[in-house]
Amino acid sequence: MNRRTFALSGLGLLAATALPARAAGTGGALDAKGFHASRRFxxxxFGDIAYVERGKGPAALFLHGFPLNGFQWxxxxxxxxxxxxxxxxxxxxLGYTRPRAGQSLAPAAQADMLATFLDGLGERYVDLVANDSGTxxxxxxxxxxxxxxxxxxxTNGDTEIDCxxxxxxxxxxxxxKGAFARQWLAPWLADHDLARSKDGLGGLTFTYPDKLSNAAIDMYLGPLVANQTLTNGYAVALEANALAGTAAALRxxxxxxxxxxxxxDPTFSPKGPGYLDALFPNSGGVREVPGAMLFFPxxxxxxxAEEAKKLWGVNA
Incomplete structure (x- = not known):
């Protein structure tokens, strides 16, 4: 048994990509149908921002990866x-948000959008949970x-040294070239098994690609293939290092x-967590998840959820 296989055997007890397909209500799990039904704009x-919310109390904002959407959370x-x-x-x-014509899709513009989004929902303060480009x-x-x-x-995502x-x-x-959505995403959407293969979305970014459901693939890739100009634009907007020169201020x-x-994770450098831990003066340290890929959250x-509750000081 190799090191990654051993690590995955330990993670198997936690794996929950195939979340229970119960109907969405005030408490149960959100399947694709329930998530669609819960979506608001x-x-x-900046445009009409698509979102799903659950619960009451202080706000927590969950920032997804590329090419995913809020369904990730x-x-x-x-x-x-x-x-x-x-x-x-x-x-x-990405996803189901409808940005206005000509809107910048760059990370800095996304941050400004989130501030306006929170204003619109009457939320001043927030706990941030992030993955991939959302980090x-x-x-x-x-x-x-x-x-x-x-x-x-x-979690795994951009740092100044890897952005x-x-x-x-x-x-x-x-x-x-206007070709990313057409050449990569459209074939995966058309062939779910290809999407789960070692060269597909699943094999490249998920720890357990075989558990990536058809419904999740459709949820993620459907709007991106339907709106290819926006999808390609999001990719191009990631070219510049949006975090260049931020270290001193973040410290x-x-x-x-x-x-x-x-x-x-083969996408982001394994130096990333150590860099972030040293960067933030009030870091609570790093929890390494052996064997886990980019979209493990x-x-x-x-x-x-365990880590979030500890960070938030929730006793449950």
Missing amino acids: LPTP RGQLERLSPYRRCLAPDFMG GVAQLFLLKYPDRVRSLLL PPPALLPVIDLGK EKGQPVRIVWGMA EEFPDLI
């Missing part, structure tokens, strides 16, 4: 809604709106931070 100057919305008003918006250019946006939000952030739970990661450069190049931020990192909602 908030009109803003359905397991956390179920588990953490007793303690927070859990908000899972779709970034501009970069979370850092930018902290820089631009530090008085609005209570805490940050950061964009080398693995993303072919995606950006295809985006510039001054005293909010509690917890880093949880999947250590089998979706697969292990209990793990993320």
Whole structure:
């Protein structure tokens, strides 16, 4: 048994990519049908922002990865809604959000959109939970709106030393040619088994690609293939290092931070968690997740919920 196989055997007890397909109500798990039914749109100057929310109380904002959308956090919305008003918006250019014509899709613009989004929902303060490109946006939000952030739970994603990661450069190049959505995403949407293969969305980013459901593939890729100009634009907007020169300012931020990192992720550097831990003065350290891939937060909602409750000081 190799090291990754051993690590995965330990994670098997936590794996929950195939979340229970119960109908969405005030408490149960959100399947694809329930998530669609729960989706709302908030009109803003940036466009109509798609989001799903669960729970009441202080707000927690969940920032998804690329090419996913807020559906990535359905397991956390179920588990953490007793303690927070859990908000899972779709970034501009991804998912079901409808950005206005000509709207910038760059990470800094996404951070500004989130501030306006929170204003529209009457929320001043927020706990941030982020993955992938959302991790970069979370850092930018902290820089631009530090008085609005209570805490940050950061998982595999952009850091100043890895933004964009080398693995993303072919995606950006295809985006510039207007071909990323057509050449990568459309074939995966048309062939779910291909999407779960070693060269597909599942094999490249999920710990257990065989558990990536047809419904999840459709939820993620359907709107991106239908709106290819926006999808390609999102990719191109990631070309510049949005975090360049931010280290000094981030070192001054005293909010509690917890880093949880999947250590089998081929996209982001394994130096990322150590960098973030050293960067933030009030870091609570790193929890390494051996064998876990980029989008492990979706697969292990209990793990993320456990870490979030500790960070938030919730006794449950």
